[in-house]
Amino acid sequence: MRAALAALSLLFALTASAAPVPVVHREGSARGFLVLRNQAGAPIADGELIQDERDGAIDTTLRFHFHDGSFSEEKAVFRQDGTFRLLRYELTQRGPSLATDLHATLDARSGRYTVRARDRKDGDETKDDGTLDLPPDVANGLVPILVKNLPRGGAVHFVGFTPKPAVVEVAIQPPGGATAAFGASSVPVARYVLKPQLGAIKKAFAKLLGKMPTDTVVWIAPGDAPGFLRFEGSLAIGLPRWRIENALVTLPG
DSSP states (O other), X not given: OHHHHHHHHHHTOOOSOOXXXXXXXXXXXXXXXEEEEOTTSOEEEEEEEEEEEETTEEEEEEEEEETTSOEEEEEEEEEXXXXXXXEEEEEEEESTTSSEEEEEEEETTTOEEEEEEEXXXXXXXXXXXXXXXXXXXXXXXXXXXXXXXXTTOEEEEEEEESSSEEEEEEEEOOOEEEEEEETTEEXXXXXXXXXXXXXXXXXXXXXXXXXXXXXXXXXEEOXXXXXXXXXXXXXXXXXXXXXXXXXXXXXXX
16 A cells, blocks of 8 residues: 555656746635534534734634544644745544544745654554755635636646655636625625546546545635635645535524
8 A cells, every 4th residue: 555655746746837827816824713514514513713913924723622632733833925935734634534633834934844643544654854846826725715816727736645755736727607696685606626637547546446546526606805715625635525604603692
């Protein structure tokens, strides 16, 4: 299995040129409450997004506490000096809802990474560290932020942890327009589809291993101050497609 995963990471090797996404809408401090739903629409986790500016960079944390005790936390630190540039990334996942207990770190400036993982099914443990040749548009932890700044679509790259790190190019299609109900009125919605770019051989091999990256769909309310509406996709390569939405907070009294 480990040899197969190593081969998979080679198949996902970077093959395309890349450019950082220009900053159209700057990020600042923010906090939001989220709900994670399965494919049937049932809530499976309560989430929170925390974003803060420190020393000229933005720290963002996306955290989910699952109803079965599982836990997922994704942290990213990035700069927005004309273009978005990821600086650091960290992913922690554990519990029965997640196929692998995983802790991965990535320094996007040097390419240094560490991975510690344990397969929950067979107990296999993986420990790995090294250096990746990363493109300047690596976008881990930044999906909703970047699509708000790509009104005509584009492409970015992600490091997927299988648990072996693999660089994957993802095409962001030009958004489709629609409207959504909001009380008695409606609001415009931009629907972005993100598609991993895999050739036939890569796709067949990834499907064989059950590590096929899935499409991601992000809904944004466009405008001068774009707003996040929904994310539908996988929290990591190999996990099911789940849905993230804004949560309603029940206040006392």
